[in-house]
Amino acid sequence: MSTPRRRRRSGERGTDPQGHSSPSRSPNWIDRFGGLRLVLPVAAVLVAVVTLIWLNRPAGQPEGIAFTPLSHPDAVGRIEGNSDAPVRVVMYADYQCPHCGAFFRETEPALRKEFVDTGIATIQFVNFPILGAESVRAAEASACADVQGFFWQYHDVLFQNQPADGRENVGAYSVDRLKAYARTVESAVPSTATFDAAEFDACVDSRATSEEVQDQLADGKANKVTSTPSFLVNGTLIAGAQSLDTFRDAIRRAGGG
């Protein structure tokens, strides 16, 4: 009755020890998986799991956050570098200020490599938020990051996500994004694994560091800072995102090489 070809195909489906082909049913896929009694609960649970994973995305994780982790081996709080260094560069900056962003991208890496990594100078960042509400909230969030020990990484992510068109107070430093930046840092930098997201969110929401930021602003004003970025190189004021040569001269005059 069955052709050799048919027999072979039956044998693939299942043969008894004697090699006789077994009668084969062709159940539909629901029967194959145990009937509706099993398929429905499994489907319901799978939908629930996918929903939970969807909801489990970190709160306020907007698209388009860029972050390239930078090395900050000798950072303590807002100060970076050897504490015995003869020169102290204090940098007053606003995260929304385009010139501060340009300095961060173009001059700060070279300054760090030439003078901080070599133990000649320390850099201290001081918040000087003068460009509106998002400047203040970003400064406060950076102080919250400082509380949790990753100020410089947070400082980096804030500057790396400055709007390219230089616009200010357009949501780049909204509360949701400030929280998302922290999570981005946490994801990318293993040493920040102790980051407490709930504590950070609470710090940002309650503006727990507001007074600290206002103190930093007052410190700048007391040192005659009126614009950002501004720098004090062992007390000598440099206003503006000056060239590396300007800083070389200032640091040498201050006794650093």
Add this chain to the structure above:
Amino acid sequence: MHSHRVDAIAVLAAVGCLVAGYLSFEALFRDGAVACGPLGDCHAVQSSGYAKVAGVPVAVLGLLMYAALLALAISRRLGMDRSGLLRTWAFALALGGVLYSAYLTYVELFVVHAVCAWCVTSAVIVAAILITSLPDARPTTGRG
């Protein structure tokens, strides 16, 4: 044989309730200050942005799942599964638990970069429940 399997599921679910219950207590009342032992960093995991779903600690979801598995197992032992629905729901629930645990373990390893020994314990328990429940996924399995 079948009743032994259900007993084993009940015991595993009860242990799961203890683990998830402890983590839920810490998450709800002690800000995630989990005693972790030498293995891993439970605090980092518990305090990360992934430890809550819509404001509800993941540990509480785990506790609910284990409690449901325990209730289903007890109901089966009491002969309340004449229709066979309870065993399939128990299997489906365990399958969901394993899949979600796999997702959470991935998050621990590759996103949070910290491992919580309690979470790993829970993942092992729910995997054991799923393996024990596998015969319940077969339509020919006896009803309990």
